[in-house]
Amino acid sequence: MALEMRGACERCAATLDQNGLAYICSFECSYCGPCTRQLAHKCPNCAGELVRRPTRI
Template sequence: MLILKPNCECCDRDLSPDSAEARICSFECTFCADCVTTRLGGACPNCGGDFAVRPGRPAALLAKFPASAVRVVKPHTACAA
């Protein structure tokens, strides 16, 4: 089951569990679409992998399986710009 992190690891933008702007790599590193395109060049700065649109969790299941509340922000060189 996906963790559904609540923010972009680069700019700390809020990403709701159903956000169409959330992108993840195969390790579930989470970034917003804007950072993936403008800052990261489409490659994950943690693992070098590519990104996919993060799938949403049906609203009816969010109560039983909530999204993570733990924010992750990493000081990547690409994010400092």
């Protein structure tokens, strides 16, 4: 099963490149770096930890 690689930040709608910096929670909510820092690495949807999303080759 693959991760859903969403193309936009769920908070500010910034474009998230599949091989760029993005953060994700266990429910696959996706955020850009600046929003993740503002959220203190905590997902506002599930309260889970936001970690760096892996890249695809």
